[in-house]
Amino acid sequence: MSLKINQVTKRFGSFTAVDNLSIEIPEKQIFGFLGANGAGKTTTFRMILGLIDATEGEISWNDNPINYSNSDLIGYLPEERGLYPKLKVVDQIVYLGKLRGMQKKDIIHELRHWLELFRITEYENKKVEELSKGNQQKIQFISAVIHKPELLILDEPFSGLDPVNVELLKKAVVDLKEQGTSIVFSSHRMEHVEELCEFLCIMQHGKPVVHGSLKEIKRSFGKKNLFIHADFDLTFLESMNGVVKFKKVAEGCELQIDKEEVSQQVFEALQGKGFIRKFALEEPSLNDIFIEKAGESYE
Numbered sequence: 001m002s003l004k005i006n007q008v009t010k011r012f013g014s015f016t017a018v019d020n021l022s023i024e025i026p027e028k029q030i031f032g033f034l035g036a037n038g039a040g041k042t043t044t045f046r047m048i049l050g051l052i053d054a055t056e057g058e059i060s061w062n063d064n065p066i067n068y069s070n071s072d073l074i075g076y077l078p079e080e081r082g083l084y085p086k087l088k089v090v091d092q093i094v095y096l097g098k099l100r101g102m103q104k105k106d107i108i109h110e111l112r113h114w115l116e117l118f119r120i121t122e123y124e125n126k127k128v129e130e131l132s133k134g135n136q137q138k139i140q141f142i143s144a145v146i147h148k149p150e151l152l153i154l155d156e157p158f159s160g161l162d163p164v165n166v167e168l169l170k171k172a173v174v175d176l177k178e179q180g181t182s183i184v185f186s187s188h189r190m191e192h193v194e195e196l197c198e199f200l201c202i203m204q205h206g207k208p209v210v211h212g213s214l215k216e217i218k219r220s221f222g223k224k225n226l227f228i229h230a231d232f233d234l235t236f237l238e239s240m241n242g243v244v245k246f247k248k249v250a251e252g253c254e255l256q257i258d259k260e261e262v263s264q265q266v267f268e269a270l271q272g273k274g275f276i277r278k279f280a281l282e283e284p285s286l287n288d289i290f291i292e293k294a295g296e297s298y299e
């Protein structure tokens with residue numbers, strides 16, 4: 001079971017928004033779909049959902065094309081949130097659940113479970129417009145998962161949430177994955193992707209520039225980060241061979257080095273110069289990788 005996007009292109013007139021994209025999204029995983037503004041993420045989501053047609057190529061779920069007969073297997077949190085402001089939360093979710101073919105009593109049961117999980121049981125009978133933006137977003141999330149979809153697509157699920165609510169939603173996403181849901185989500189916040197995703201794809205101008213497992217992507221990037229805190233001036237490291245980036249920070253510096261062995265040379269160069277409080281070699285962050293691979297249009 002997996003989502004297959006096979007040689008998919010989407011053109012709007014002469015503009016190509018998605019350019020011959022082929023990826024397979026593994027089942028029961030959380031897959032990160034990343035890219036700068038305008039890279040083609042939402043367009044891809046809309047094609048997966050069948051809201052717009054691909055100009056070329058096919059998209060399938062478990063080897064079946066996605067159409068009206070199986071679209072209930074998918075849940076979608078759109079980037080442009082859309083709830084009915086005048087409806088009560090309960091009426092809103094019952095309405096959406098019924099559209100998905102559910103019975104009212106099952107919808108209410110599921111809704112109460114989610115309201116409890118999100119700590120907003122008191123809003124069941126409130127109108128959507130009376131809720132804060134963050135709480136409305138939780139209701140929108142509930143509307144995407146109420147029918148227990150096999151595949152859940154979340155477009156920027158954490159935007160506009162405070163840190164406590166980000167954690168609540170992250171936990172909900174991880175729990176759904178553990179229960180067997182396949183999840184694809186887009187985010188501009190690399191730390192969320194790093195924490196949640198085992199697999200990811202970074203898009204640029206409609207094409208994937210990085211694609212695979214997070215571990216493998218980090219390993220193959222080659223460069224590493226070196227964090228040094230010392231009570232003497234470290235500026236001389238900037239011109240060392242193998243040092244790609246140098247950033248001065250309050251307690252020392254952060255270096256990007258082009259291979260692991262350079263850390264040994266840096267270590268030797270520091271000897272006898274004074275007291276070193278920290279010397280740590282770390283994997284590149286996803287943010288480093290994103291900026292190098294897709295940063296051009298992000299800046």
Ligand SMILES: Nc1ncnc2c1ncn2[C@@H]1O[C@H](COP(=O)(O)OP(=O)(O)OP(=O)(O)O)[C@@H](O)[C@H]1O
Pocket residue numbers: 012015017035036037038039040041042043044079
């Ligand atoms: N209906 C449309 N007609 C014309 N161009 C469109 C249409 N929908 C999207 N585009 C263009 O396609 C490109 C990709 O847009 P898309 O919304 O998929 O990007 P995105 O990666 O989701 O960006 P963001 O991070 O800003 O949400 C953009 O240049 C956008 O202007």
